[in-house]
Amino acid sequence: MTTVQLRLEQGWFTVCATARLAPGRGVAALLPDGRQAAVFTDRRGRTYAIDNRDPFTGAYVLSRGLLGSTPEGRPYVASPLLKHRFDLETGVCLDDETQTVQTYLTGRSSWF
Amino acid sequence: MPHEHLSTIVVVGHGMVGQRFLEALAERGAAGRTRVVVLCEEPRPAYDRVRLTSYFTGTTPDELGLVPADFMRRNAIELHIGDPAESIDRAARTVTARSGRTFPYDTLVLATGSFPFVPPVPGKDLPGCFVYRTIEDLLAVEAYAKTATTGTVVGGGLLGLEAAGALSGLGLDTHIVEFAPRLMPAQVDEGGGAALLRTIENMGLTVHTGVGTREITADDDGHVRGMTLSDSSHLSTDLVIFSAGVRPRDQLARDCGLAVGERGGIVVDAQCRTSDPAVFAIGECALAADGRVYGLVAPGYDMAETVADTIVDTGERAFTGADLSTKLKLLGVDVASFGDAHGTAEGCLDVVYSDSRSGVYKKLVVSRDGVLLGGVLVGDADAYGMLRPLTGHVPPVAPEQLVLPAGLGGPALLGPESLPDDAVICSCHNVTKGAISACSSLPEAKQRTKAGTGCGSCVKTIGTLLPRSGDGGLCGCFARTRQELYEIALALRISSFTELLDGHGRPAARGGEGCEICKPAVASILAGLGNGHILDGEQAALQDTNDHFLANLQRNGSYSVVPRIPGGEITPDKLIVIGEVARDFGLYTKITGGQRIDLFGARVEQLPAIWARLVESGFESGHAYGKSLRTVKSCVGQTWCRYGVQDSARMAIDLELRYRGLRSPHKLKSAVSGCARECAEARSKDFGVIATAGGWNLYVGGNGGASPRHADLLVQDLTDDELVRLIDRFLMFYIRTADRLERTSVWLERIEGGLAHVRDVVVDDSLGICAELEALMAAHVAGYRDEWAETLDDPERLARFVSFVNAPGAPDPSIRFVPERGQIKPELPLLTLGATR
Structure with a gap:
């Protein structure tokens, strides 16, 4: 099976089996230092990870937002609370560029 | 990796495909961020070679131009006119031009096009022999024709007939020599060729089929005097145009060791990448991944987009083949072929209409189960704009009706509204009906989608799709309203968001993720059509x-x-x-x-x-989380209340259990009051019921909240059954026609005809849809879990x-x-x- 991994300072961190990610939706992951990441996959199978905290409300909910893509094809997640959109590749809020959430490098590993 | 090659891109060739590639770069925002150098052999920038012949009917070379005035400057592109590439050094990654200048590249794009094939017959280079490919060729033919009385075109294909038309237009006695047994052998079948032949001969041209050219003979001055054909007959002519097909211009690629096909063409993969990963080839010079060389502009454009996408964008695009449909007006004769024109599919059937008096020949190829596979139209190709997009679909009328002339009950019946939304209207630029319908005018459609700017054969069809008022689309992904999407999903039994987005979304949104607006709206539509549990499968990701x-x-x-x-x-x-x-x-x-x-x-x-x-x-x-029925509030009613005239609590329970789980454009609230005192506040609800001595009064379109509205009386003194049936119809009509997040109060104000119209529809069944509305509700009730x-x-x-x-x-x-x-x-x-x- 394959797993989704996040790149943390100390190395790759396994989040879950790839199959746990449904295209267009996210999951939250608890990181070793207590922080939370929101991990997504899109319908093309690309994975993204950003910080789970919505800076506009302080709630840890970004993993529960809906994925979308801009007409230019940039993937984003819309926060389920006040619907601010965050670019999944850069973490920049598309509706207020002063706000950015951390992004994580993602990868997949497989073993048999 | 994106952005890998964004340093210097050198484009060799500035024809239609080369220009399209530059536009594709500019559209992706790449042209300004990188150095783009273009080497152009001809003495003028890219022009519309497809419409070349229109030069002879008054179109000036400038009018054929394809490059907007400040395009190069605005996008910081260096265009070197009349300075073709002479050699490529792949090791050093440089291109040397004829002027001696050398240009380094990170990415090289070959768009060198093709050259006319001239059969190796004696005399082929005599003064008076021409080819027919560039504006300069036409200028030369035009000048030479002034001293000629007879002209002959070698080759009876598309371009050959165009050239023959041009010679005829210049006043020459014109002959066509075609080796195959019929004209346009690649496009039309025997019947179509015969119809074409009759029409062309009626115009005074002489056609020689089934013969080749053996030799071009000269007069004493060394100018063309005539030709000897393969049957040893002699043809007197002052001018010869060779139009016997084209060959890929792959010499540059051969010289630098790139792989080329056995019969020519630079070998490329689905991303149009050559055997050198830094070098791409597009258009007629490329031997595509499917092993074909495409001589039409539309596939070339597709390749140009593919390479632009590969170099600077997602890299998801691929070119794996193309549709070879064509429609031309040759010598005033409409000729079109599309899809499987020759009926090569197994078990397919022909439907043929042929009228030799008027030179009209139409053949449609259909599969045994009625799918239109292709066709040939000669003499009357008006239906092409409709038929080609229908290819691959079962036409809405019988195929024999599609080939009959309009006066005989034929295709006049068939309007563009009968086309599916994903039908490609402009095949040059691969623009669908959906994309065109989203525009409000022809200029807008041309600018935004490029539709109609290639061969132009689709402009008439585009016109019938326009204008439409405003955009009014659901969101950035769909140009259609919620109501339209509902109807599409219902009619086409669409059960997934991606199917709807990829088939009926705005072109730029197709293949994308959708957005936070359309996903829940479509989820609601699909749920309202009874397509399974909302946590299942793909729907799970939409909510x-x-x-x-x-x-x-x-x-x-x-x-x-x-x-x-x-x-x-x-x-x-x-x-x-x-x-x-x-x-x-x-x-x-x-x-x-x-x-x-x-x-x-x-x-x-x-x-x-x-x-x-x-x-x-x-x-x-309780579905408090859904855009669905919330609650049917009630008073205790007649059972306990001394004023009550009906059992309002029972009715409220019945209604709530009937409509629970019903997905709708917005939340639905209801209430039932047991008497006119209205303790349940039914008139502030989407549908409210108030008991009367004679039964129930039904009110609709009420709202509390930020913009309160008292519900309007729809019908009074209903029995229990009548009440339920009317609410069934009302709710389904609302679900079917309301916009996203449009409460009944707003919907009732917006909908044309307002309350009276709603009453006409749901009470008097003016649209004849009540049985369907009731059936939809019955399905909901039966399917509730x-x-x-x-x-x-x-x-x-x-x-x-x-x-x-x-x-x-x-x-x-x-x-x-x-x-x-x-x-x-x-x-x-x-x-x-x-x-x-």
Whole structure:
């Protein structure tokens, strides 16, 4: 099976089996230092990870937002609370560029 | 990796495909961020070679130009006119031009096009022999024709007939020599060729088929005098145009060691990459991944887009083949072929209409199950714009009707509205009906979609698709309204979001993710059409978080839970269960305005356990999280109240149980009052019922909230059955025609004809749809399942109810509560906007 991994300072961190990610939706992951990441996959199978905290409300909910893509094809997640959109590749809020959430490098590993 | 090659791109060749590539770069924002150098052999920038012959009917070379005035400057592109590439050094990654200048490249794009094939016959280079490819060729033919009386075109294909038409137009006695047994052998079948032959001969041209050219003979001055054909006959002619096909211009590629095909053409993969990963080839010089060289402009454009996408964008695009449909006006004769014109598919059938008096020949190829596979149209190709997009579909009328002339009950019946939305209208630029329909005028359509700017054969069809008022689309992904999408999903039995987006979304949105606006709206449409549980399959990803977790998200990331209490009637035992559940899970409880109880403060992972308790005690989902029926509020009615005239509580319960779970454009609220005192506030509801001595009065379109509206009386003194039937129709009509997030109050004000129209439709059945509306509601009622009970029975669905995917049992430490008035309230996090790490 394959797993989704996040790149943390100390190395790759396994989040879950790839199959746990449904295209267009996210999951939250608890990181070793207590922080939370929101991990997504899109319908093309690309994975993204950003910080789970919505800076506009302080709630840890970004993993529960809906994925979308801009007409230019940039993937984003819309926060389920006040619907601010965050670019999944850069973490920049598309509706207020002063706000950015951390992004994580993602990868997949497989073993048999 | 994107952006890998964004340093210097050298483009060799500035024809139609080369220009399209530059536009594709500019559209992707790449042209300004990188150095782009273009080497152009001809003495003028790219022009419309497809319309070359129109030069002879008055179009000036400038008018054929394809490059907007400031395009090169605006995009900082260096265009070197009349300075073709002479050699490529792949090791050094440089291109040397004829002027001696050398240009380094990171990415090289070969768009060198093709050259006319001239058969190796003696005399082929004599003065008076021409080819027919560039504006310069035409100028030369035009000048030479002034001293000629007879002209001959070698080759009876598309371009040959165009050239023959040009010679005829210049006043020459014109002959066509075609080696194959019929004209346009590649495009039309024998019948079509015969019709074409008759028409062309009637125009005074002489056609010689089934013969080749053996030799071109000269007069004493060394100019063309005539030709000897393969049957040894002699043809007197002053001018010869060779139009015997084209060959890929792959010499540059050969010279630098790139792989080329046995019969020519630079070998490329699906990304149009040559054997050298830094070099691409597009258009007629390329031997595409499917092993073909494409001599039409549309596939070339497709390749240009593919390479631009590969170099600077997602890299998802590929060129694996193309449609060879064509429509031309040759010598004033319409000729079109599309799809499987020769009927090569196994078991296919021909439908043929042939009228040799008027030179009209039409053949459609259909499969045994009625799918249109292709066709040939000669003499009357008006239907081409309609037929080509229908290829691959079952036409809405019988195929024999499609080939009959309009006066005989033929294609006049068939308007563009009968085309599917994904039908390609402009095949040069691959623009669909949906994309065109989203534009408000022809200029806008041309500018935004490029439709109609290639061969122009589709302009007439585009016109019939325009204008439409405004955009009015659902969102950035769909140019259609919710109502239109509902009708599409209903008619085409579409059951997934991606199917709807990829088939009926705006062109730029297709293949994308959709957005937070259309996903829930489409989910609601699909759910309203009874397409399964909302947590199943792809639909699971469309719901906003409330529908996803079947609960209502609150500001701190916790959820609230609302069990259904139909009509607001509840037994003491059930009331106790709610109290116990709230106590055991530490939830905050509040009575809602809809006569039920809301339980706040549940974490995601608690929801299944909470609901297990509730379902066990006979509760079911209250759908407080959905755009669906919330509650049917009621007074106690006649049973207890001394004023009541009907049993309002029973009716409220019946209605709530009938419409529970019904997905709609917005939430639906209702109430039933047992008398005119209206204690249940029914007139502030989407549909409200007030008891009368004679039965029930039905009110619709009421609203509380920010813009209150009293509901309007639809019909009075209804029996129970009449009431239910009318509400069935009303709700389904609303669901079918309302916009996204449009409450009934707004819908009733907006819809043309207002209340009177709604009454006409749902009471008097003016549209004849009431049976269908009732059937849809019956299907909903029959298909209702409690979403929470189903979820608890399904381990797969339950698996998503965790705070953390990698720590399923762990509670979310960010959700904390503090006490207030004997219950809990969220401990709200400190907001530190701007201090994100």
